[in-house]
Amino acid sequence: MARKYFGTDGIRGLTNKNPMTAAMAMKVGMAAGAHFRRGDHRHRVVIGKDTRLSGYMLESAMVAGFTSVGMDVVLLGPMPTPAVAMLTQSMRADLGVMISASHNPYFDNGIKLFGPDGYKLSDADELAIEALIDGDIDLSPAPEIGRARRVDDAQGRYIHFAKSTFPENMRLDGMKIVVDCANGAAYRVAPTALWELGAEVVSIGVTPNGKNINDGVGSTAPTLLCETVVASGAQLGIALDGDADRLIVVDEKGHVVDGDQLMATIASGWARSGRLKNGGLVATVMSNLGLERHLATQGIGLVRTSVGDRHVLEAMRAQGYNVGGEQSGHIILSDYATTGDGLVAALQILAELARAGVPASELLHRFEPLPQLLKNVRFAGGKPLEDEAVKAVIAGAEAELKGRGRLVIRTSGTEPVIRVMAEGDDPAQVEAVVDRICEAVRVAAG
Structure with missing residues (x-):
């Protein structure tokens, strides 16, 4: 219904x-x-x-x-x-x-x-x-x-909880961390938790005025974070979104690390320590094929769901996984939380960095993502994806990419848009496939 x-x-x-x-x-x-x-x-x-x-x-x-x-x-x-x-x-x-x-x-x-x-x-x-x-x-x-x-x-209670997820025998002494709170909900708790664990904290996006939330800051706008990490000589940058349930990281060179790389890092570390449940993790259909291939080399499985952290969590609970998330940075660690938690996920990344003793640029870029292209096609009504001509073009594209890439096509749940995503080893092929499908959808939608 x-x-x-x-x-x-x-x-x-x-x-x-x-x-x-x-x-x-x-x-x-x-x-x-x-x-x-x-x-x-x-x-x-x-x-x-x-x-x-x-x-x-x-x-x-x-x-x-x-x-x-x-x-x-x-x-x-x-x-x-x-x-x-x-x-x-x-x-x-x-x-x-x-x-x-x-x-x-x-x-x-x-x-x-x-x-x-x-x-x-x-x-x-x-x-x-x-x-x-x-x-x-x-x-x-x-x-x-x-x-x-x-x-x-309330803030103190949450800070205490977040710190309890960090290994008891570890501290962040000697580590400079830039944290971008998006002028949002975590503008006090995130910098405080990191400081209490011993880090030298450089804070941005911590002056909310009611109108500047996510405005040029946060996980969806990491440019300022990248610049601040490099300028300050920090070892890591952490970007949260407005309600702090997602995480994007920036390494010491100013390069962005997305949710796929972060999930791979946490899953690999937990697998080594015997903490990874059910031998795998849960991600959505939008996660890069490079993640799936990387995990396979380590004997770690990947279960895919529809887009949305809600679907990820449902699969985790039903099948007994304790790591899951989205490329956008929603990372669910069910040993600790019932929903995505950007600060808790960041603390797990910091723990892996402390154990490895190597720069973030070396640890966090786990795999080379396959070229991925997403385009949106607006439509006024009807069901263009049920058009026979569109089905034929999609079937041809799937056959063309078989073994060398992936195709994900879905109708948005929030606006009249059809999202066409393809990824593969050949970027020219990916672009051609996406353009062909988009054109077919446009014609069917009138």
């Missing part, structure tokens, strides 16, 4: 436009609160947010919604998404909320929900909440209205 409000990662959109209005945020709070009121205990929800200007508005609206159906609210303030998931569990809450649009610009915002186990909601839960949003919700009697309070030590 298709969702009306929830997308691949919660509810998201342009602020003050449906569905990202204060009225909708209050209705989501009422609906989610009503859905998760189970049993006779005093119910509790924790709410975190990133640094967007609209976070104040949406937070207040959600507090009104939750308290109106009898849920007590614990406000965390600006906190990373993985911190909200962790604190939902540790505070025995019935529900967790993160108000964020991740790597999007400030004028967007979103609502992510976590169940009492710290995991993002199931399809069934989301559909049940959507049905309540569009229906009538029973309000609590006046004596049972919920209360709201702020927790002052």
